[in-house]
Amino acid sequence: MDWSSFWGVLWYTLVIFAFIAYLVVLFMILSDLFRDHKLSAGWKVLWIIALVIFPYLTAFVYILARGQGMAERSHSAAVAAARSQEQYIQHAAGQASPAHQIATAKSLLDAGVVSQEEYEVLKSKALAAA
Known part of the structure; x- marks a missing residue:
């Protein structure tokens, strides 16, 4: 890493940003894979292996192929968490x-x-x- 050059620092910053962005997308994809109960275990393993071998390409393909279902599963999980929290608060506060x-x-x-x-x-x- 060449810290004396502005372009070297800019390139390093861009690489770090891309890596962190990929990690965020990777964890979103992995959590979606384990949240999806309709997808078989074999397909889940294939997606994970593909994420390891071709990381960025597989992430883009996954989002294009399963993005709509990913959003629906995320929404249903958020609704379930909110409902559970509401029930807990009502139970703890007492009716x-x-x-x-x-x-x-x-x-x-x-x-x-x-x-x-x-x-x-x-x-x-x-x-x-x-």
Whole structure:
């Protein structure tokens, strides 16, 4: 590496960028291969071997051939993770019964924190959720 030349540093930076970009694409492809339950194990092995032998060419072919399914699997995994997180939060926070929500709203009304109209809105929401 010639650090005294601007073009040498620029070339080195470009090579490092291309390598890191390839690693990101490689990990995306590998995670997609293992996420795809419809693809047989034999095809998965062939894709991995091709990624090792012809790295950039295979990555481009994979993205062109299976890019749409890759996006769909990624989206479904994100939706499943969000749904799981939402269920965990609801479980951890606990679901209050409508009677408990109305009692809490009544105590807020008695304390003067909410008005009668706000109490009625809270009460109707609690009853609607039941």
